[in-house]
Amino acid sequence: MMRENVAVPKMSNEHLRYLSKLKQKKFRLQEGLVIVEGKRTLEQLFAWDIKAKELYIVESEPIVSAAISYTVSEQGMKRLCDSEQPQKIAGLFSLPKPRKIAFKKAFYLDDISDPGNLGTIFRIAAAFNIDCLILSPKTCEISSPKVIRASLGAVYKVPFFFCEMEKLQELKAHIFALDMQGKIPLTNFAPPSEPYIVALGNEAKGISSSILKIAEETLCIPMPGEMESLNVSVSSAILAYTLSLN
Template identity: 45%
Template structure:
């Protein structure tokens, strides 16, 4: 295994910044669990980076040896594992869907990644993102999604693109609407709009949507965060599909 050069470390460290990730269309992904999941999905990186005692994950992919200081420079977590890899950014694009979520202003990387992970687990066809959402290709989102950003089709869209015939737009609300356990989608395409816990959904979405759903909770609970709410709704829709 070849030891990485200082110049290469410097190049990879630049990818911690969004500007350079988007310019080069590359991202460093760290962590054995996430990388193992990406391998399971059939993805191959351009390079893999390993500590001295680590084994290569992919055969036939160039492997470079890094020390602890190098990993801290190229990875954005506080305590990076001694394994990482260089991938192309997850490709955006949604060709078609029957069931999707519209994410309105989800700015927390952990929430965004968790929603992608739930979407993959419960078979959502797509995630549609408002322009003000957090960057999907950030390392934190990729880790939180356990690589699901590479599996779930997604696209950034303007709200007006949801105003099409035959599309059922439903708002996920905290206090108003049909109880989720009583909700049954129509036969057409379904989009459930989910907002951030802090700001909720925009007025424009509420005006466009013809109906809303809410998750029944104990009275003393004020709200759920976006990722938890999305997971519960995704599971409910998945259960309906199974029956």
């Protein structure tokens, strides 16, 4: 054990200073790099064969992998990681990159503003095989540590690209909108055999009137209880699950 510990160098103060600046959005985007923290997320990324550029572990921990680049103090890990109580392991990754793909089944996310919601929807999309997520340009930053954490790494797995709502029709897919006041309950919805997109609205504003104008049909989640609305990640979950059963 001792020998293994000796073999992994301690991170220099200079490197730590550089990496800790990646907590700032501006610096992340400039460098194209982000710190991803936590064992579960890293394991999920490795299962998908998504590789870290460097791996860091708290110095009191056993060296779990030959791929560990540096040890850091607990304090150092706090400087690297965005969460208040970071885990013992973190890695350096390129930012998740948009890529336009041919899809059969996609979601359009209209100005999702909460990082937790955005990440959760990526995780849902990976779980239920949504082919890709199409994001409005005003969506919150996809490469923020909060989004990556909530997605359990799925921002690296699920293809995504940006598209203005006005250009959605150019994608030549059927467009549907999910709305509390939608006409077709999910239970009655038969998805088309051609490519299709279901649009989901912003947390506060709901689905926008511009989306409603271009949507072929509006769908709703039948909700027997007295509740004003559902959280957008909850709606996404029910929608993605239901579509996976077709």
